[in-house]
Amino acid sequence: MAHIRKAEGVIDWLDQRLAVKKLAKVMMTEYWIPKDINFLWAMGVVLVVLLKILIISGIFLLMYYKPDVNLAFDSVNYTIMQEVEYGWLWRHLHGVAASCIFLIIYIHMFTGIYYGSYKQGREMIWLTGMALFGIFSAEAFSGYMLPWGQMSYWAAQVITNLFGGIPFIGSDLVVWIRGDFAVADATLTRFFMLHVLLLPLAIITLVAVHFYALRIPHVNNQEAEELDFEAEAKKFQEGKKRESKVVPFWPVFLSKDFFVVGVFMVLFFYLVFYHYDFAMDPINFEPANSMKTPAHIYPEWYFLWSYEVLRGFFFPVGPIAAMDIGLAAFGFANVIFMIFPFLDRDPKVAPAHRRPRFKIWFWLLLIDMIILTIFGKLPPLGINTYIGFVAAISFILLFVALPFITKKDALGGTK
Amino acid sequence: MREFKILGVVIFFTLLVYWGVEPFAHSQMHPHVAPADFTFKDLGTLQKQGDPKTGADTFMNAGCIGCHGVQSQGMPAPMDNASASASFGVTPPDLSSAGAIYAENFLAALIKNPAHALKVEHKFNETRQHPMPAFYGLGDDLDQEIADIVAYLKSIAPKQMNGKEVFVDACQRCHDMKYDKMYTTSDRETLAGYMGINPPDLSMMIRSKGTEYLNIFINNPQKQLAGTSMPRVGLNEVAQEQVISYIEETGDRKKSQREAIGPKIIGFMLIFAVLAYLWKVKIWRELH
Numbered sequence A: 001m002a003h004i005r006k007a008e009g010v011i012d013w014l015d016q017r018l019a020v021k022k023l024a025k026v027m028m029t030e031y032w033i034p035k036d037i038n039f040l041w042a043m044g045v046v047l048v049v050l051l052k053i054l055i056i057s058g059i060f061l062l063m064y065y066k067p068d069v070n071l072a073f074d075s076v077n078y079t080i081m082q083e084v085e086y087g088w089l090w091r092h093l094h095g096v097a098a099s100c101i102f103l104i105i106y107i108h109m110f111t112g113i114y115y116g117s118y119k120q121g122r123e124m125i126w127l128t129g130m131a132l133f134g135i136f137s138a139e140a141f142s143g144y145m146l147p148w149g150q151m152s153y154w155a156a157q158v159i160t161n162l163f164g165g166i167p168f169i170g171s172d173l174v175v176w177i178r179g180d181f182a183v184a185d186a187t188l189t190r191f192f193m194l195h196v197l198l199l200p201l202a203i204i205t206l207v208a209v210h211f212y213a214l215r216i217p218h219v220n221n222q223e224a225e226e227l228d229f230e231a232e233a234k235k236f237q238e239g240k241k242r243e244s245k246v247v248p249f250w251p252v253f254l255s256k257d258f259f260v261v262g263v264f265m266v267l268f269f270y271l272v273f274y275h276y277d278f279a280m281d282p283i284n285f286e287p288a289n290s291m292k293t294p295a296h297i298y299p300e301w302y303f304l305w306s307y308e309v310l311r312g313f314f315f316p317v318g319p320i321a322a323m324d325i326g327l328a329a330f331g332f333a334n335v336i337f338m339i340f341p342f343l344d345r346d347p348k349v350a351p352a353h354r355r356p357r358f359k360i361w362f363w364l365l366l367i368d369m370i371i372l373t374i375f376g377k378l379p380p381l382g383i384n385t386y387i388g389f390v391a392a393i394s395f396i397l398l399f400v401a402l403p404f405i406t407k408k409d410a411l412g413g414t415k
Numbered sequence B: 001m002r003e004f005k006i007l008g009v010v011i012f013f014t015l016l017v018y019w020g021v022e023p024f025a026h027s028q029m030h031p032h033v034a035p036a037d038f039t040f041k042d043l044g045t046l047q048k049q050g051d052p053k054t055g056a057d058t059f060m061n062a063g064c065i066g067c068h069g070v071q072s073q074g075m076p077a078p079m080d081n082a083s084a085s086a087s088f089g090v091t092p093p094d095l096s097s098a099g100a101i102y103a104e105n106f107l108a109a110l111i112k113n114p115a116h117a118l119k120v121e122h123k124f125n126e127t128r129q130h131p132m133p134a135f136y137g138l139g140d141d142l143d144q145e146i147a148d149i150v151a152y153l154k155s156i157a158p159k160q161m162n163g164k165e166v167f168v169d170a171c172q173r174c175h176d177m178k179y180d181k182m183y184t185t186s187d188r189e190t191l192a193g194y195m196g197i198n199p200p201d202l203s204m205m206i207r208s209k210g211t212e213y214l215n216i217f218i219n220n221p222q223k224q225l226a227g228t229s230m231p232r233v234g235l236n237e238v239a240q241e242q243v244i245s246y247i248e249e250t251g252d253r254k255k256s257q258r259e260a261i262g263p264k265i266i267g268f269m270l271i272f273a274v275l276a277y278l279w280k281v282k283i284w285r286e287l288h
Helices: A010-018 A020-029 A039-062 A072-083 A087-114 A123-145 A150-165 A170-178 A185-215 A229-237 A249-274 A301-312 A322-336 A356-377 A383-412 B002-029 B052-062 B081-088 B104-112 B142-156 B163-170 B188-195 B210-219 B237-251 B255-285
Strands: A032-034 A246-248
Touching: A010 A020, A020 A249, A032 A229, A032 A249, A039 A087, A039 A185, A039 A249, A039 B002, A072 A087, A087 A123, A087 A249, A087 A301, A087 A356, A087 B255, A123 A150, A123 A185, A123 A301, A150 A170, A150 A185, A150 A322, A170 A185, A229 A246, A246 A249, A249 B255, A301 A322, A301 A356, A301 A383, A301 B002, A322 A383, A356 A383, A356 B002, B052 B142, B081 B188, B104 B142, B163 B237, B210 B237
Parallel strands: none
Antiparallel strands: A032 A246
């Protein structure tokens, strides 16, 4: 055992027992980040802030929420929104943060794709990130069910039904997921459990792994320059700060992030107080009613692109039903991002603007996903169905083409 | 400069998605309908000048009080709620405030032909009569008699009403307002039978429908829900505004609190952002 001396102060007392000074170095003051980055590298910290808001507001909501089909709606809309002091604020924070976190996740993801930050040692960062995306999706879906409004109920109905399309076990699986033959009280209580316990645990664990996965290969930079972090860190510590190509996480990197977070929070709170309908759909303020199908059923905006891939295939091909093709495409859409690093056959790490074919591919993908998102919400009528179909097919073809395109870029060399 | 370019790209695509899934999608899902019409143009205008004194007698003889109460004039409802529900499917409202809350020409048209004024002719016809019978007159000029009744109802109506009172007289025979502990006066089962559907609780309508929709819908339900059994209630502009603000007070009780602390928190974050910027500049100065 280490020799314990009389402590000179609280920090020293802790240091002797927990090595807090060493810890602070490893985590903060000697955690080196490239200097050549832009504000897109602050999205990770913005996500952490949003996650904290979700956890804290969620804890307050949990104190009054009642997971019971007869009580849930009123516990949210009356008890929390009207009776509890500032309960409405917690709910607005929770709802708006849930929507915003997906916006930032998408920006974060596309940043990673653009700068090639998913390969050459950074695969685990990407994989844990995509796993987080998947679990966040489940978290958002289960959370949306809790107020037991019209869309809670009908989205649950439609989405759980999707599993029925899986061959052989489909219909049993649907019942197993719902805990009942129809979406009912048992469904609500189990999704409540997932939302407040199992999924948050998984998220917090995965976030830790995601951060850890970043330590070994280090953060990428705007020009994808390969840095000798030890040498650069040494320069910084010797006082050659201008010359060094790295900066410490604290305070240098975070000082920039705080500013980005501050600006983002201005927008965020504006949305919380004045412009929340996009995140808290008015239709969900109508109590769930199994006898009254809403005129339009659609998921939250962040699921629309994959929903549209599902809907896009609206006609059968030979003996295969439209629904089954759509479901296969939907499955494809949900796993394809996961294996992104392995579809990119160009071993070099470079930002998209230095990869001539990939650059075009990148913007096409972004535009295609936006088209899918927009048409995913529109009623599937007339021309909409055809645009949806073309966009869905394009999405799949883009990913089929990815290995070839990146291979060609690799052979042609980067600019 | 590069950062601004990137920021521009991020903002552009974010706004594009927002526009697509919010304003654009809503315009596609909910086609625009004409604004509320408080003149009830389709019912024409009141031609005759009514006399409240004659109207009082006409009213008593017209049979209205066989079904309706007029509490303010010491005339209680002739039947209790249960038997009224059983007879009519819905409890006939008290008429004390009718002259204040309904548009004049609407009231006249209602007395002459209820199903027409209420826009429920798709539900009622010769074989299935509306529970409120049309008034065929006492033998004199029908339009004059009706104008007199309207004038009488206006003369006894209160000068000042609040939103809740409008709700009680105009909506409560069908709707609950659960979050204000107000429940329909009709028997639920017969009401559902009469309407063909359970009239929804109005507590959260302000959040689920919004002011604009409510304003058009209450003025003429058929515009938003073609074929619906909810009648056109015929509120005048003032009364409708009051009932909507009552719906808002009940469903969005914390609105004023929300609007009061919003600027403070946003202001706080602005100051935070400025201080963070200054700190960042200070730290990065020695790095470039």
